[in-house]
Amino acid sequence: MQGKNKLEKIGDKVVEVLCGIYDPEIPVNIYALGLIYDVEVSEDFDVKITMTLTSPNCPVAESLPLEVEEKTKLIDSVKTSKVEIVF
Secondary structure (H helix, E strand, O other): OOOOOHHHHHHHHHHHHHOOOEOOOOOOEOOOOOOEEEEEEOOOOEEEEEEOOOOOOOOOOOHHHHHHHHHHHOOOOOOEEEEEEOO
16 A cells, blocks of 8 residues: 555645634534535645635634634645635
8 A cells, every 4th residue: 555645645734733723612623513624735735625614603704714724834835725615
């Protein structure tokens, strides 16, 4: 069995980072809560995360996506990180 390629490893690291980000109202990370629908890593090491919020009126509706983008940009090799919010 071959080792994981670089894109898969970056995807795994993104998930690790997401598991360290918690919903402020519920002491559960956003990945475990099911708020993350998809993590895509392009050949150019750009990351796109599709996620939702706990509610449309979520008090962190503006800050949580920015936190996700900023923290995933810190991963080695990641060029850009973009969050798309869907409901």
